[in-house]
Structures are given as structure tokens and as C-alpha cells.
Amino acid sequence: MSKPASSVSQGTGVLGEPDAGERRDLSAPRLPRARAIGERVWDFASQGLIFGVLLALIAFFSILLPNQFPTAFNVRSMGISASVIALLAMGQTFVIIGGGIDLSVGAVLVFSGVVSAKVMAAIGPDAPLPMLIVAGGGVALLTGAAWGLLNGALVVRTRIPDLIVTLGTMGIALGLAQVLTNGVDVSVPLSLTNQLGNGNAIGGLPWLVVIALVTAVIMQVTLSATRFGRHTFAVGSNREAGRRVGVKVDAHRAKLYMISGTLAGFGGFLSLALYTNTTIAAHSTDNLVAIAAVIIGGTSLFGGMGSVFRSLAGVLVPVVLQNGFVIMGLRPFWQPVAIGIVLLLAVYVDGRRRAAG
Amino acid sequence: MAAPVSRAGTNGEPHTPGAGGRSTAPPQPPVVEAVGVWKSFGRVEVLRGVNIAVGPGEIVALVGDNGAGKSTLLKILSGVESLDAGEIRVDGRAVEIRTAADAHAAGLETVYQDLALAPHLDVSANLFLGRETVLPGLLGRLGFLDNKEMRRAASDDLQVLGLRVREGLATSRVVDLSGGQQQAVAVARALTWGRRLLILDEPTAALGVRETAFVLDAVLKARDERGLSVLLVTHDLPSALRVADRVVVLRLGRESASFEARRVSVEQLVGTITGVFDGRSSAGAPEADEAVL
Numbered sequence: 001m002s003k004p005a006s007s008v009s010q011g012t013g014v015l016g017e018p019d020a021g022e023r024r025d026l027s028a029p030r031l032p033r034a035r036a037i038g039e040r041v042w043d044f045a046s047q048g049l050i051f052g053v054l055l056a057l058i059a060f061f062s063i064l065l066p067n068q069f070p071t072a073f074n075v076r077s078m079g080i081s082a083s084v085i086a087l088l089a090m091g092q093t094f095v096i097i098g099g100g101i102d103l104s105v106g107a108v109l110v111f112s113g114v115v116s117a118k119v120m121a122a123i124g125p126d127a128p129l130p131m132l133i134v135a136g137g138g139v140a141l142l143t144g145a146a147w148g149l150l151n152g153a154l155v156v157r158t159r160i161p162d163l164i165v166t167l168g169t170m171g172i173a174l175g176l177a178q179v180l181t182n183g184v185d186v187s188v189p190l191s192l193t194n195q196l197g198n199g200n201a202i203g204g205l206p207w208l209v210v211i212a213l214v215t216a217v218i219m220q221v222t223l224s225a226t227r228f229g230r231h232t233f234a235v236g237s238n239r240e241a242g243r244r245v246g247v248k249v250d251a252h253r254a255k256l257y258m259i260s261g262t263l264a265g266f267g268g269f270l271s272l273a274l275y276t277n278t279t280i281a282a283h284s285t286d287n288l289v290a291i292a293a294v295i296i297g298g299t300s301l302f303g304g305m306g307s308v309f310r311s312l313a314g315v316l317v318p319v320v321l322q323n324g325f326v327i328m329g330l331r332p333f334w335q336p337v338a339i340g341i342v343l344l345l346a347v348y349v350d351g352r353r354r355a356a357g
Numbered sequence: 358m359a360a361p362v363s364r365a366g367t368n369g370e371p372h373t374p375g376a377g378g379r380s381t382a383p384p385q386p387p388v389v390e391a392v393g394v395w396k397s398f399g400r401v402e403v404l405r406g407v408n409i410a411v412g413p414g415e416i417v418a419l420v421g422d423n424g425a426g427k428s429t430l431l432k433i434l435s436g437v438e439s440l441d442a443g444e445i446r447v448d449g450r451a452v453e454i455r456t457a458a459d460a461h462a463a464g465l466e467t468v469y470q471d472l473a474l475a476p477h478l479d480v481s482a483n484l485f486l487g488r489e490t491v492l493p494g495l496l497g498r499l500g501f502l503d504n505k506e507m508r509r510a511a512s513d514d515l516q517v518l519g520l521r522v523r524e525g526l527a528t529s530r531v532v533d534l535s536g537g538q539q540q541a542v543a544v545a546r547a548l549t550w551g552r553r554l555l556i557l558d559e560p561t562a563a564l565g566v567r568e569t570a571f572v573l574d575a576v577l578k579a580r581d582e583r584g585l586s587v588l589l590v591t592h593d594l595p596s597a598l599r600v601a602d603r604v605v606v607l608r609l610g611r612e613s614a615s616f617e618a619r620r621v622s623v624e625q626l627v628g629t630i631t632g633v634f635d636g637r638s639s640a641g642a643p644e645a646d647e648a649v650l
Contacts, residue, residue, distance in 0.1 A: 226500040227489045230478075234486055237475035244437070244473045245487030246458040304477035 091260030099303030106286030112268035144265015152254030197273035236303025418597035421607035464553030537568030
């Protein structure tokens with residue numbers, strides 16, 4: 001093992017480079033009070049920023065388009081269209097906090113959807129819905145997990161950078177999905193679409209939104225309250241530190257890719273339910289949309305910081321923007337322009353936060 | 358890993374320091390012993406049959422020039438590198454230390470020169486990293502953390518080190534601390550978990566005068582209050598002489614001399630480190646070149 005690459009060298013307090021500011025009294029281990037408060041306010045503001053932006057956008061469009069934007073139908077359709085990407089963004093949040101990245105999620109979603117659709121076709125379109133859900137959903141989850149395992153194994157066992165590993169598996173998964181289908185989309189039983197994809201759980205609340213929210217709560221609690229979550233932050237913050245205290249760093253990183261793959265598989269199944277078929281060609285930018293959502297939500301691209309709920313807000317900001325633009329009659333070409341600007345702002349804020357501490 | 362972690366040692370419980378106190382050689386079987394350890398990287402033989410022993414309650418300073426093999430020996434003791442030949446004995450029994458976990462299990466805790474803290478985590482999370490306290494019952498079995506308990510224990514640990522604990526230190530992120538404070542956290546972590554031997558790698562490098570004094574004080578506390586033995590790897594000879602019972606000089610991958618700390622001067626050590634004269638001969642060497650420091 002060569003010299004550890006990383007140490008406590010981001011931000012202030014580099015032990016090897018003491019400056020005047022660091023020669024503070026050890027028995028009073030505290031920042032100057034004013035600076036500490038300033039940093040906390042900035043920290044709090046930048047962490048809550050994305051929710052503020054989201055609320056401001058919703059308020060803006062609601063006032064501008066009171067009859068079209070804040071309607072039950074419109075809110076419902078926004079929620080449904082956000083839910084599949086939200087699953088991808090949650091898995092991506094774990095991977096990015098752990099210091100990695102997963103470009104393969106969109107392709108894994110498509111591949112898992114294809115396998116799931118084929119399994120459901122084999123069972124027969126008239127099979128009872130619970131059976132279709134258990135078989136189709138189970139297969140999609142397992143397929144996604146397998147791709148995640150492959151990503152994780154390649155990232156920790158080979159010296160191939162994660163960006164390249166997942167770029168490679170992205171191509172492989174998408175190509176194989178087309179090989180399996182000859183490029184022709186496979187349809188799924190109508191009952192799945194009617195009851196799950198467009199169906200409501202309670203009142204007007206769609207199943208897809210409920211599923212995404214429940215998953216988000218589970219993922220957020222895992223991240224912030226469990227040992228697994230603690231190790232996820234540690235692995236992204238300083239891998240060597242984790243290794244030295246006995247955290248199984250490589251196994252943990254592989255698990256993060258498995259989480260991402262499994263959620264992509266889940267997304268693949270829900271996508272079938274929503275769009276009635278495998279929509280192979282429609283997910284080519286899902287990975288970038290998910291990564292952008294995570295970054296917009298304030299998860300640091302360098303690892304060690306982040307939150308699932310903020311990623312959720314990061315998913316919703318582009319959805320609300322796009323929806324508002326469409327209703328306003330603005331040409332849809334403006335949407336990526338707006339998202340690009342939001343993304344740059346988010347990374348700028350992240351950089352400032354890092355510089356502050 | 359599922360069971361709640363029980364921490365080594367009770368806070369503040371005074372241990373009797375090993376009977377050794379200040380003597381030249383370990384009087385009892387050593388707590389930790391490296392016997393005939395060889396290690397090469399490629400064709401470079403870094404360690405060539407090193408023998409070193411640390412007795413109970415003994416503070417041993419390991420000094421030597423760059424490339425003498427100090428850090429390699431340290432890495433072997435902490436499970437980062439594995440040895441080619443020879444063995445490590447703990448309480449007289451040979452143990453295999455292949456991973457950091459093996460070293461911890463043997464009761465050896467290391468404070469690394471580059472700290473190895475997770476900057477984005479708070480002090481309490483760092484103190485407990487890899488050995489988190491979980492909630493009792495089913496939630497604990499699911500891996501839910503008992504942050505309250507960890508923060509309380511972290512405050513206690515910092516207090517033992519003489520850090521006047523202001524509210525909030527345990528919840529400050531490490532990245533917000535000064536270099537000396539970070540070092541204090543790293544020492545506190547090793548002190549908390551070490552059961553036999555505390556290994557410190559250049560703990561005072563780049564520290565100010567006050568911070569150096571603090572760390573040396575912590576080393577003495579590790580021995581006096583926790584009953585730990587200490588292996589101090591350092592270039593800082595005055596500091597080594599201040600706290601150590603014994604100073605072992607490593608030269609060209611072998612131990613070349615062992616001195617009782619109060620009977621040796623910095624000049625003599627420098628001479629031995631650079632090979633100007635052999636430490637075993639009693640003839641003084643006034644020509645020893647201090648400029649090496």
C-alpha cells in the first residue's frame with residue numbers, strides 16, 4: 001500500500017501547515033464565536049436552500065398560472081413523472097456521498113425493465129396482478145442488484161475509475177437490452193398500468209408517489225441514523241481513515257453500487273407500469289438527470305456530505321420548471337438551459353460551503 | 358458487529374502503572390514484542406531482523422533517520438503492512454496482525470501522522486468510527502446508532518485528556534478544528550480504545566509548543582491513568598527524552614542501540630542515529646553532528 005492519498009486536508013486545519021490561526025489554545029477548543037455563528041447560518045441556509053428554491057418556484061408558477069399550475073391533476077402528473085427519477089437519485093445519493101458515481105443507472109433501469117417485461121410476458125397477461133408484481137418486481141430488483149454488484153466489484157477490485165466502470169456497464173446494459181428485444185419494445189399487462197402505474201393508493205395519491213416517498217424515508221433514515229449510513233459518510237469523507245479503524249471500505253463501496261443498481265431495477269419496474277412498455281430509447285439521459293438532481297440537492301460531488309430528502313427536492317426543481325414552462329407556452333428548449341444554470345449554482349454553493357469549512 | 362460495542366477501559370478508572378516504572382529493560386514479559394522482523398519492498402530490505410520490546414507501563418521512543426524503517430515497523434504493528442519473516446508477540450504469545458482489525462483485537466491502537474480522521478464527521482462520530490455504539494434491542498440490531506450515548510462518552514474521553522469541554526465540541530465537525538485539536542481527537546480515540554499498547558507516529562510533527570506539550574502530557578496520561586504501554590515513533594529527540602523511559606535507535610533496518618532515557622543526551626542519540634558512533638560503546642562522541650536535526 002502506498003501513501004494514503006487523502007487526509008484531513010480539505011478546508012482548514014491542515015496539521016502539516018500550521019498557520020497563525022491554528023495556534024489556538026487547546027484547552028478552549030472552539031472557533032471564534034462570530035465566525036462559528038456565521039458559518040452555522042451559512043451552513044443552515046445552504047442546506048435548506050434547495051427547499052427554498054423549490055417552494056419559490058412553486059409559488060411563482062402558482063401565482064402566474066393560478067388556473068393551470070396548482071391543480072390536483074397537474075400536481076399529480078408532476079409527482080408521477082418525478083417518482084421514477086427520484087428512485088435513481090436516491091441510489092445515486094448514496095454512491096456520491098460514498099465518494100463514487102454511477103453513470104449506469106438509466107441503462108440498468110432499461111435492462112431490468114426488459115427482463116421483467118419478458119418474465120411477465122412468459123407468465124401471461126391474464127395472471128393475477130399480485131403475482132405479476134411479485135414476479136416482475138422481484139426479477140427487476142434482482143437484475144438491478146446484479147448490475148450493481150458488477151459495478152461495485154469492478155470499482156473496488158480493478159483499478160478502473162468508477163466513472164469508466166459505470167460508463168462501460170451503461171453501454172453493456174443498454175446494448176444487451178436491445179439484443180434481448182431486437183430493439184422492439186416489449187409491452188406489459190394492462191392491469192399493471194391501470195392499477196399500479198396510473199392507480200391511486202389512497203384518495204388521489206398515486207401509487208408511484210407513495211412508493212417513492214416511502215423509499216425516500218427508508219433511505220434517509222438509513223443514511224442519517226444507522227451505522228451503515230455513518231460508514232457511507234466516512235468512506236466518502238476519508239477512505240483511508242475508515243480502513244484504519246476497521247471499516248470494510250471496499251465491501252461498503254460495493255454495497256453502495258448495489259443499492260444504486262437495485263433502486264434502478266425498481267425504477268425499471270415502475271417505469272414499465274407507468275409507460276406500458278419497456279421504452280428502451282427514452283432513458284438515455286436518466287443518469288445525468290439523476291446525478292444533476294443529487295448535486296442540485298446539495299450532496300457534494302466529492303463525497304462525505306449529502307441527504308436523500310434534498311436530492312428529492314433536486315429532482316422536483318427541474319420537474320416543476322419544465323411543467324411551468326410547458327404551461328406558459330415557453331419553448332421546451334429553454335428547460336435544459338434553466339437546469340444547467342441551476343446545476344452550476346448548486347455546485348458553486350457546494351464549493352463555497354467547502355471553502356468555509 | 359451486531360452486538361453493542363463495549364468499550365475498553367472505564368473512563369477515569371485509575372490503573373496501576375506497570376511495575377516497570379522507569380527502568381532500562383522491561384522487567385516482566387513485554388506487552389508487545391517484535392522478534393526478528395524482516396520486510397522488504399521489492400529489492401529494498403527495509404527491516405532486517407528488528408527486535409524491539411515494550412514492557413508493561415513502559416514508554417519507548419523509537420528514533421532513527423529517514424529510511425531507518427521506523428514507519429514500516431509501525432505499519433506492521435498496526436496491521437497496514439504484513440511482515441515477511443519474524444513474529445509479533447503480545448503478552449508473550451505470537452499473534453498474526455494482518456489487518457487493522459487484528460491490531461485492534463490485540464489491543465494495539467495507532468495514532469497516525471496524517472491523522473486519519475473523517476473531516477466531515479463530527480468529533481464523537483470520529484471517536485467511535487468503526488466501533489459505533491448502537492441502540493439497545495431490535496433497533497440496535499438493525500444498526501441504529503445511539504448518538505446521545507456516543508456524544509456523552511466522547512465528552513468524557515476528551516475531559517480525561519484535559520480538554521476543558523465546552524458544549525458542542527463533541528458535535529463539531531473535525532474539519533472545523535485546528536490542527537492541534539484534530540491531533541487531540543486522534544489521541545483521544547487511541548486512548549479510548551487501546552488496551553495494551555498505544556502507538557504514536559510523529560505525534561508532535563508540525564505542532565506548536567503548547568500543542569506538543571499537550572500531546573506529551575496525553576502520552577503520560579495513557580500510561581499513568583490507563584495503564585497503557587506506549588511506543589512513540591518520532592524525530593523530535595527532546596520530546597522523546599522528556600516522556601520516554603527508554604529510547605531505541607533504529608538504523609538500517611535494525612535496532613542499533615537502546616538507551617535509558619535519563620542517561621542519554623540528544624547529542625549521543627544523534628551520533629547513534631547517524632552512525633557516527635556505536636551506541637553500545639561507552640565512549641562519548643562530542644563530534645556528533647547536530648546539524649542533522
